Amino acid sequence: MVAVIKTGTSIRRIFHYNENKVSQDNALCIGAENYPADHDKMNVSFKINHLLSQLELNENVKRGSVHISLNFHPSETDLDAEKLIDIARSYMSGIGFGQQPYLVYQHFDAAHPHIHIISIKVRPDGKRIDMQNIGRNQSEAARIKIENDFNLVKAQGRVKEISYGIIPIETTAVNYGKLQSKKAVAKVLDFVLHNYQFRSLPQLNAVLNLYNVSADRGSENSRIFKAGGLVYRILDKEGNHTGVPIKASDFYSSPTLKFLEKKFEQNKLKNQCPGLRIKNAIRNIFEDGRPALPQLSEELDKIGISMVQRISSDGRLFGLTYVDHVTKQICNGSELGKEFSAAAISKKCSDSDSEIKNKASSPQLKALVEIKEILEMKKIPTAGLNEIIQTLFEKEFYCGHIPKEFKRKRKNRKRKGLSNN
Known part of the structure; x- marks a missing residue:
């Protein structure tokens, strides 16, 4: 099991992020601890207001929201809602949040089982919970205990697998006509906007284009551009826009230009020397x-x-x-x-093909180059062909020695004004 703890300034944003997953059938709210009613007996407003009312007991706490994800190995498919709730209780108790109100969401949008827990740092008496080094100390101890108690796959010793076994694009790329366009684009945006450190719109599009999505402001003379608007478009295989553009304000998370500009500034401060x-x-x-x-x-x-x-x-x-x-x-x-x-x-970068084209003068060599281009266009492996062409242009070894028999005899020329005596 791997635990990730994040704190923030807005409990509303974290709450609506999880509830939005529920509305898209990508998650379920499976538990509400230290609430006056069960999770399935409360509406959305009651859930968030209960957290907000306790958070307001201490106005000095600026980063009062707590967002935790507990991630399990892909092989652990037998984790039902009841077992996940028991794990959540054990973990929250282990890090000192056992008496805090918190909501538990089971997500289904990744290749591995995982749950999200949202809570607050303010106790019922208004005191703030100290979270300094909580990940290294309390969380690590709670993780090891849970792995032993629930017979889970141990995360320790699997760091290399997690770091280097990453699939770059975890979310399915959007294909127009195959998925509900708005739902598919929203899924991509949720993943990219909350994970990548983009500092400009072109940089954001560099990631979104990998998922066949593009953020578009329109031309400088368009109404969208002049009004500071933004739309999201689906791209086809050639990278061209297809389908109907979707306004940024139509998405539940409202990834508008104003929102993105704030993200640009935040990401610039996160890492002054990136790359x-x-x-x-x-x-x-x-x-x-x-x-x-x-x-x-x-x-x-x-x-x-x-x-x-x-x-x-x-x-x-x-x-x-x-x-x-x-x-x-x-x-x-x-x-x-x-x-x-x-x-x-x-x-x-070597540009062997252009060098070969410039050097190739005989019909045989030109034919080899043309064959190589045809094979590459039809996506047929050309292993070995490039080496053959390169070999044809290699200079033969020359040692500088010429046999005596092949040397031309020099004629003794008599210079004017000079005597041979």
């Missing part, structure tokens, strides 16, 4: 050789980094954006440094 893992990964790849641009992209994909290429209308590469799915950071190549910009990366 350290990205830079180290690219340098390590170039230490082993000069890969072609597609090969560089494939190597980065293997370690959870997507390299998004920005191509102009004439087919020229003018920008690169790197999306790190492990650290959730998004960086433009130019802000990482000159060596990571589109121009520098293009120069570093």
Whole structure:
């Protein structure tokens, strides 16, 4: 079991996030502890107002909301609602929140079983609960006890599996006509907006495009742009807009331009020097050789980094954006440094095909190049073909020695004004 604890300034946002999952059939509210009634006997307003009324007992607490997720191994499919509630009770008691009001939600939107717990840091007597080092101390002790008591898969020793076994895109990409458009887009937005550290609209789109979604302000002369509006669109396989655009204000979480601009500023403050893992990964790849641009992209994909290429209308590469799915950071190549910009990366990457085309003069070599292009267009493996072409252009070894028999005899020429005596 893996426990993640987050605190925030708005209990409403966390509450509505979970309730929105319930309305989309992606979650269930399975428990309400220290409430005056059972969870299925209370409406939405009563649930949130009970938390707010206790939170208001101490106005000095600015970050009063507590959002906890308990994540279980994918093999643990036998965890029913009753067992999950028992686990939640044991955990909340172990971290000192046993007497606090809290709600438990079982989510179904990931490949592993997990629950979300929302609570507050203010006690019924108005005192604040100290949460300093709670993750390292109380939470860790509670986790180990629960794993033993409930015979769960132990999380300790599985750090490498969690870190390097990450699937970059966890949410299903949106396909127009196959899923309910608004519901599918909302699912993607919930995942991206709450996890990735984007600092501009183009950076946000670099991630959203991986899910076939785009945030669009419209042209500068459009009414949407002038009014400060924002719509979300679904993209087809070619990256073109398809279907009817959905207004940002139509979504339950209201991911409007104003909301995004606040996120931009917050993410800028989170990490002043982003992209350290990205830079180290690219340098390590170039230490082993000069890969072609597609090969560089494939190597980065293997370690959870997507390299998004920005191509102009004439087919020229003018920008690169790197999306790190492990650290959730998004960086433009130019802000990482000159060596990571589109121009520098293009120069570093080998362009064997163009070199071969320039050097190929005989009909046989031109035919080999054309064969290679046809095979790549039809997605047929060309393993070995590139090496054959490169071998044809390799210079033969020349030692500088010429046999005596092949040397031309020099003629003794008599220079004017000079004597041979």
